[in-house]
């Protein structure tokens with residue numbers, strides 16, 4: 400079995416669903432269920448004995464160690480994090496606690512568990528840390544894309560906390576020999592994306608007839624990757640990645656935010672036309688985010704060269720799937736937005 404942290408979040412839940420669709424190997428899904436964790440994402444696994452869910456905090460070192468010893472996973476895939484840049488600006492404390500202290504605590508539990516394994520299992524064990532391209536900071540218009548050797552220069556409390564966690568993971572490999580792997584990925588989009596992030600926010604505001612907020616001039620450039628492609632990259636790195644290495648994961652889809660929003664509006668115009676006009680009419684420019692990075696671009700050639708991974712989706716094909724998913728799953732969005740899910744967690748997980 401594998402031990403997944405943060406498997407009720409956006410990417411984690413896509414990963415768990417994808418993993419169990421392709422393998423009979425079970426998943427122990429360990430998640431604190433913060434506002435961003437949503438067990439509705441995993442509804443299709445109800446009654447599936449291969450999926451065990453445990454609500455818990457990665458900062459609880461003793462609790463994590465006990466679970467590792469009880470379930471004997473052959474790998475840890477670490478998604479759990481506070482992940483929203485705007486929230487990190489308003490309140491960085493949680494980001495330091497979960498992303499830095501939590502990763503440290505998880506590494507300590509992993510090290511204690513791993514050191515006691517028999518030699519063959521010790522050699523086969525993997526700790527895969529899922530991280531972001533935001534640790535590299537920002538690029539000028541003519542700079543080469545981020546590679547694995549680009550110096551770290553994080554600009555937000557979120558990216559700084561992820562950078563610190565990447566360094567801790569690296570140090571556990573070099574100091575203790577823990578068999579670690581790190582992936583640094585660009586912006587993901589796809590099903591089950593919490594509607595505070597750009598793409599799901601735009602889709603749900605567009606459908607709700609609300610303004611589509613664009614920070615500053617909308618010319619911030621991001622690389623976009625369909626979440627299913629990210630999950631495939633993680634599986635590949637877990638299976639074949641070289642120990643102690645980091646792998647950049649990207650979609651070769653550099654695009655200004657405003658262009659991404661135009662693409663979304665055009666897709667919605669086609670799939671769910673308005674009575675009059677275009678969804679583009681709802682675009683509204685708002686005050687820019689402080690310290691907003693101007694451009695991210697990822698050079699993912701190492702992953703392609705060494706492990707043969709390439710994204711399967713283009714931005715157009717991935718966005719078409721995503722918009723269709725949101726149109727088909729409006730109840731999921733409404734549940735999250737109305738707070739119904741948060742209330743359910745409070746009722747069902749009291750005193751656990």
Ligand code: NAD
Pocket residue numbers: 404405406407408409410411429430431432433434435436437455456457458477478479480481482483497501529530531532561583584585586587588593
């Ligand atoms: P998310 O915010 O949707 O999900 C995070 C999950 O972690 C939630 O289920 C939450 O309940 C859980 N969690 C938070 N704190 C916890 C704690 N202390 N203990 C246990 N669980 C906890 O995030 P996401 O977008 O799915 O991102 C997952 C990972 O991928 C993060 O590490 C993020 O930095 C990284 N990443 C995200 C993107 C992106 O575009 N979303 C891109 C690259 C890398």
